[in-house]
Amino acid sequence: MATTSPNQKEFRTEELLISVVADLIGDARHAAVGNASPIPAAASLLARARGNGRPYVSLLGSPKHTFWTDGGRELFDCAGQGRIDVFFLSGGEIDGEGNVNLVSVGDYDKPTARFPGSFGSAYLYFVVPKVILFRTEHSKRTLVPKVSFISAPGASADNVYRTGGPIALITNRCLFSFDPARRRFKLESVHPGHTLAEVIVNTGFEFDRPPDVPVTPAPPPETLRLLRETVAPELAEVYPQFAGKVFGTGR
Amino acid sequence: MPQVIRTLDEALAPIGDGCVLAIPRESTGVAMAATRALIRRGVKRLNLVALPTSSLQADLLIGAGCVESLETSAVSLGEFGLAPRFTAAVLAGTFTMKDATCPALHAAFQAAEKGVPFMPLRGLIGSDVLAHRPDWKIIDNPFDGDDPIVLLPAIAPDVALFHAPMADRHGNVWIGRQRELITMAHAAAKTVVTVEKIHDGNLLEDRELAAGTLPGFYVEAVAVAERGAWPLPLPEHYAWDGKHLAEYAKLAATEEGFAQYLEQHVYEKKAA
Known part of the structure; x- marks a missing residue:
């Protein structure tokens, strides 16, 4: 496991995840982050710090970090026009075909568990080119063979209008990429301190993997410096508790 | 007044x-x-x-x-x-x-504000959100052949x-x-x-x-x-x-x- 103090030369697990997600964002014009998503928010701000202000980062739920002036629909209208390049989704359940469930477990009419609901996923998953799936709890309960309810499908028939979809799934244990043609995840790397065997045992779906699975690279010193010096204070404005816990900001 | x-x-x-x-x-x-x-x-x-x-x-x-x-x-x-x-x-x-x-909710309210019966929306096809909404329909885009799209009835609240x-x-x-x-x-x-x-x-x-x-x-x-x-x-x-x-x-x-x-x-x- 990564170490606990941000002041050592080592790094925290959160910093590793932020660094990996920032790499996935790559060069983009506009990254939008949903509510209650401190790690995707930090990754987007890190990508912006590296890109000298690109991408534009929208943190939904923060009036200061969104430009919308036309009500809640403007986000979706923006996405429908292709003006949002990166978005993040989680799920109560995620399956091996990239289907996401934010609604319920068991029969829809007689569920055994209920989540809040699909939010914008049934739309944004189709029209945002890079959707990064994010689920810190990596277990057979969350990564399942088949979701009980498809809030948003991982892939669509050829004649269905679809300019976007999942590109990757990051968990507390590893990073998967997603191949929409094969509707299948591929294990890209296992985070330091975790093992392939542990990933296999805790994943409910089948996935591809290379003969030798790499270790997720540690965040480079420059990334850690940017994160701690530039991103942490920005993040603290929206996620004070998270920034305090991970970066010691505001203490 | x-x-x-x-x-x-x-x-x-x-x-x-x-x-x-x-x-x-x-x-x-x-x-x-x-x-x-x-x-x-x-x-x-x-x-x-x-x-x-x-x-x-x-x-x-x-x-x-x-x-x-x-x-x-x-x-x-x-x-x-x-x-x-x-x-x-x-x-x-x-x-x-x-x-x-x-x-979908934003679009359905917008349909009502325009006084039109429905609004089209991308996405949704293949989801169970759509599967459990018998009041939502799929049509083929009338302007462009093989292009299924969802229609949502207007929401006009009391x-x-x-x-x-x-x-x-x-x-x-x-x-x-x-x-x-x-x-x-x-x-x-x-x-x-x-x-x-x-x-x-x-x-x-x-x-x-x-x-x-x-x-x-x-x-x-x-x-x-x-x-x-x-x-x-x-x-x-x-x-x-x-x-x-x-x-x-x-x-x-x-x-x-x-x-x-x-x-x-x-x-x-x-x-x-």
Whole structure:
């Protein structure tokens, strides 16, 4: 496991995840982050710090970090026009075909568990080119063979209008990429301190993997410096508790 | 000029039993004082439509037995966790749940505001959200061959209910940047608003305020309710009352605790 103090030369697990997600964002014009998503928010701000202000980062739920002036629909209208390049989704359940469930477990009419609901996923998953799936709890309960309810499908028939979809799934244990043609995840790397065997045992779906699975690279010193010096204070404005816990900001 | 400024209970008169009631998402100005007044009055069989999500408001109304159906894309207490009475009621099957997705609700309200019967929307095809909505249809794009697209029927609520910073005596309501409240009011047959205060003068005659103003033409009634969104936030006025919401989440985890919450904060009128 990564170490606990941000002041050592080592790094925290959160910093590793932020660094990996920032790499996935790559060069983009506009990254939008949903509510209650401190790690995707930090990754987007890190990508912006590296890109000298690109991408534009929208943190939904923060009036200061969104430009919308036309009500809640403007986000979706923006996405429908292709003006949002990166978005993040989680799920109560995620399956091996990239289907996401934010609604319920068991029969829809007689569920055994209920989540809040699909939010914008049934739309944004189709029209945002890079959707990064994010689920810190990596277990057979969350990564399942088949979701009980498809809030948003991982892939669509050829004649269905679809300019976007999942590109990757990051968990507390590893990073998967997603191949929409094969509707299948591929294990890209296992985070330091975790093992392939542990990933296999805790994943409910089948996935591809290379003969030798790499270790997720540690965040480079420059990334850690940017994160701690530039991103942490920005993040603290929206996620004070998270920034305090991970970066010691505001203490 | 008809009298639009009324007492809270008078203003809520248009919201009768069985009303199709539009309510805004938690961060734009939720009429919580009005919601408590409706529960005290014992309103029944509300058909709630959230634009596009809800939190404490739907949870309270469901827990108090006021709701027949709810159309929404999510209900939760955000960082305070799942909405406990909503969750329990879905598991028990005690009301009709219509799961949607945020842009579908925005689009369906926009259809009503334009007076057209439906609106097309991308996405949705292949989801179970669509599979469980027999009222949503797929057609082929009539302008371009093999291109299936979903049509959503217009949502024209009986009443839209929200809380805003201020209104004038003409019924003009200043909503600022929360433009979806205007869409909601355009779509609804009647709009009832609670406000922090009455603005002296005419908001539409103030150049800086006019653009963020819902014209009184659309407004049925206005009532003053100071801190009327509490314990939810009112943008640029006050934030979530985190302590209260944490207490609610804890109490509402059980039916007994929820009954205790209603006694303390709704029926006793301490909170109003």
